Amino acid sequence: MALAVLVVIGVFAFIMFKNRKPETSSFSTAEQTSQENKVTYTNSGYSPSELKVEVGATVTFINQSDSNMWTASNPHPIHTDHPAFDSRRAVTKGETYEFTFEETGTYDYHNHLSPQHEGTIKVE
């Protein structure tokens, strides 16, 4: 019986201690979840060239260049690293391509029509 009382007191003390965490720690997560997962493609390539997202995130690739954008995983031209990550057609100026990253990992990609333009999505 005395042991049960001690356990109850212990749990209560633990909860009180937990609630005393510094308040600053609660702000960082709000910033992370509000960021938008967008990559813009212009005449000079993908921006940002490296983007970190959480697993399950959908990334939107926006073509703002004067040419077509065919986003696909490396290596060019076979795209075998992540075969599903491939728009499979040219996305014209003003159009977007979306892909949802269901697994963690590093996804290197390029524009199949201008393979010197590369980028990386890091899924954590």
Ligand SMILES: [Cu+2]
């Ligand atoms: Cu390619």
